[in-house]
Amino acid sequence: MEKTSAYASAFTMNSSEKQETVCIFGTGDFGRSLALKMLQCGYSIVFGSRNPQKSSLLPNGAEVLSYSEAARKSDIIIIAVHREHYGFLTELTEVLKGKILIDISNNLKINQYPESNAEYLAQLVPSAHVVKAFNTISAWALQSGTLDANRQVFICGNDSKAKQRVMDIVRTLGLTPLDKGSLMAANEIENYPLQLFPMWKLPFYLSAFLCVFFFFYCVIRDIIYPYVNGRKDSTFRLAISIPNRIFPIAALTLLALVYLPGVIAAILQLYRGTKYRRFPDWLDHWMLCRKQLGLAALGFASLHVLYTLVIPIRYYVRWTMKNRTITQATAKREDPFSTSTAWLNDSYIALGILGFFLFVLLGITSLPSVSNMVNWREFRFVQSKLGYLTLILCTAHTMVYGGRRFLSPSSLIWYLPSAYIIALIIPCIVLVIKFILILPCIDNTLTRIRQGWERNAKPTLNGERYLKQSSVHMDSEL
Numbered sequence: 489m490e491k492t493s494a495y496a497s498a499f500t501m502n503s504s505e506k507q508e509t510v511c512i513f514g515t516g517d518f519g520r521s522l523a524l525k526m527l528q529c530g531y532s533i534v535f536g537s538r539n540p541q542k543s544s545l546l547p548n549g550a551e552v553l554s555y556s557e558a559a560r561k562s563d564i565i566i567i568a569v570h571r572e573h574y575g576f577l578t579e580l581t582e583v584l585k586g587k588i589l590i591d592i593s594n595n596l597k598i599n600q601y602p603e604s605n606a607e608y609l610a611q612l613v614p615s616a617h618v619v620k621a622f623n624t625i626s627a628w629a630l631q632s633g634t635l636d637a638n639r640q641v642f643i644c645g646n647d648s649k650a651k652q653r654v655m656d657i658v659r660t661l662g663l664t665p666l667d668k669g670s671l672m673a674a675n676e677i678e679n680y681p682l683q684l685f686p687m688w689k690l691p692f693y694l695s696a697f698l699c700v701f702f703f704f705y706c707v708i709r710d711i712i713y714p715y716v717n718g719r720k721d722s723t724f725r726l727a728i729s730i731p732n733r734i735f736p737i738a739a740l741t742l743l744a745l746v747y748l749p750g751v752i753a754a755i756l757q758l759y760r761g762t763k764y765r766r767f768p769d770w771l772d773h774w775m776l777c778r779k780q781l782g783l784a785a786l787g788f789a790s791l792h793v794l795y796t797l798v799i800p801i802r803y804y805v806r807w808t809m810k811n812r813t814i815t816q817a818t819a820k821r822e823d824p825f826s827t828s829t830a831w832l833n834d835s836y837i838a839l840g841i842l843g844f845f846l847f848v849l850l851g852i853t854s855l856p857s858v859s860n861m862v863n864w865r866e867f868r869f870v871q872s873k874l875g876y877l878t879l880i881l882c883t884a885h886t887m888v889y890g891g892r893r894f895l896s897p898s899s900l901i902w903y904l905p906s907a908y909i910i911a912l913i914i915p916c917i918v919l920v921i922k923f924i925l926i927l928p929c930i931d932n933t934l935t936r937i938r939q940g941w942e943r944n945a946k947p948t949l950n951g952e953r954y955l956k957q958s959s960v961h962m963d964s965e966l
């Protein structure tokens with residue numbers, strides 16, 4: 489009886505009624521910040537504390553009582569205490585019966601405990617309704633009011649009415665609640681603030697590796713070799729010339745790596761003769777990182793364009809041109825105009841510009857506000873078809889830039905080919921395999937496999953088929 493009345497009273501409070509009393513257990517940083525914000529939004533706050541007399545720095549207007557006295561004052565209790573100290577709550581189970589307990593806690597490590605903190609709280613106080621919320625908002629952000637990172641508050645809980653009341657509070661505080669379902673989602677919500685750009689890890693390490701590798705490669709070719717050979721100091725190349733080799737090479741390689749997993753997946757599907765088998769984990773992960781790989785590539789390409797724009801104002805370039813003019817004038821000699829050189833030069837720059845334009849287009853369509861405006865086919869058209877066109881244009885830009893020197897043995901330095909030749913390896917491999925894959929005979933088989941046809945399909949019962957489909961990797965739905 490007591491339980492039902494407490495339960496009923498916990499849900500009868502109208503959310504729009506301000507002056508609702510909310511209890512906060514714990515007078516630490518987060519408890520105080522949340523209290524301040526809630527007081528500003530019209531709530532009455534009662535703190536529960538181990539030492540009500542000693543508590544200091546509390547916001548004006550908040551009352552401080554012992555844990556059990558405070559709990560009696562409200563139906564909603566925010567547990568602003570670290571999980572390790574939840575023990576005292578077991579002594580309060582009677583007072584907490586039927587109340588809504590909001591678990592806001594975070595851990596120090598991903599999957600630190602076997603069960604989530606919210607589920608642990610629900611086990612400690614089974615008679616209460618536990619709702620997970622607020623853990624993704626920082627105390628500092630609440631206090632500063634800027635909330636520049638994220639206004640979303642993920643919420644989960646097993647009792648929908650309890651969740652509704654918490655969502656009302658979240659909205660009143662000017663934040664956006666996002667219902668993530670039952671308490672089973674608590675683990676994911678608790679891991680969320682501990683993640684540091686998980687999808688950016690692979691692109692980041694790859695970018696770092698490419699930059700470091702090509703940096704040393706270019707230093708050997710462009711700085712050490714001229715020094716060893718002619719005692720020439722070319723260290724000034726470290727500022728612009730070498731970065732303007734490393735960045736476009738990284739851009740081209742990363743762009744090719746965006747499209748490589750797609751062709752590997754196609755080869756695997758052709759080899760296996762079915763799409764109903766999971767890809768290996770590394771391929772799965774690679775596929776999921778393609779957007780981030782592409783954006784990293786776009787970043788490097790933009791740097792290349794900026795570095796290229798400053799070429800005419802560089803002292804080294806202006807000095808070289810002036811010097812050549814003077815040398816020619818004094819020698820009364822002039823270079824004949826070469827139409828083929830002009831063609832090669834204009835062509836590679838034009839290919840670069842077109843490639844960069846499409847690159848930017850890919851980047852723009854990946855913005856959520858834009859991708860929400862196009863349907864799946866349109867997004868696919870831009871990302872896949874125009875993406876390949878971008879790769880073709882950028883590869884052609886680099887090949888034509890090589891021009892007559894391309895693959896010429898005279899450009900070898902200590903048996904090392906020019907850096908851009910190495911940069912062309914992966915893009916060329918991707919493009920050649922893709923070309924083979926779109927040959928009608930292979931493309932037809934692949935399309936049939938992707939529509940569900942299996943080469944070695946045995947007649948199966950419908951039930952079995954469903955089981956198989958449930959573990960399909962949705963590679964195309966990314």
Ligand SMILES: Cc1cc2nc3c(=O)[nH]c(=O)nc-3n(C[C@H](O)[C@H](O)[C@H](O)COP(=O)(O)OP(=O)(O)OC[C@H]3O[C@@H](n4cnc5c(N)ncnc54)[C@H](O)[C@@H]3O)c2cc1C
Nearest residue numbers: 747750778779782783786850851854871872875938964966
């Ligand atoms: C600047 C930039 C931004 C990017 N932004 C995004 C982004 O926002 N989101 C994103 O996902 N990627 C993004 N990418 C990555 C990349 O463009 C996409 O992942 C692209 O879809 C990959 O195309 P794909 O043809 O290699 O691969 P897949 O998508 O694997 O497709 C290969 C081909 O097979 C077909 N196919 C594949 N699987 C199936 C199937 N199960 N059934 C039927 N047909 C199938 C497709 O029609 C397609 O023609 C970005 C890349 C760049 C450079």
Ligand SMILES: NC(=O)C1=CN([C@@H]2O[C@H](COP(=O)(O)OP(=O)(O)OC[C@H]3O[C@@H](n4cnc5c(N)ncnc54)[C@H](OP(=O)(O)O)[C@@H]3O)[C@@H](O)[C@H]2O)C=CC1
Nearest residue numbers: 514515516517518519537538568569570573593594626627
């Ligand atoms: N700080 C932040 O930005 C965020 C914090 N959180 C979560 O909020 C919770 C509180 O964090 P925060 O306020 O920073 O932590 P603090 O250490 O500043 O405060 C914790 C409070 O818990 C109370 N407490 C109860 N029992 C104990 C005990 N045995 N030992 C120590 N303290 C006890 C204390 O209050 P009293 O002395 O009044 O009893 C103490 O002030 C944590 O679970 C944290 O993960 C979540 C998101 C962001």
Ligand code: HEM
Nearest residue numbers: 733736737739740789793796840841843844882886907908
């Ligand atoms: C507005 C667009 C672009 C312009 C104007 C442009 C221009 C240039 C120029 C002038 C060079 C020669 C640099 C030098 O002599 O040191 C060059 C080289 C190169 N560009 Fe571009 N480019 C553009 C876009 C791109 C894009 C989008 C990519 C690929 C993703 C790319 C990849 C390369 C590569 C790999 C090289 C060879 C680098 C080297 O080894 O020196 N470029 N580009």
Ligand SMILES: [Fe+3]
Nearest residue numbers: 686687690777
């Ligand atoms: Fe990743």
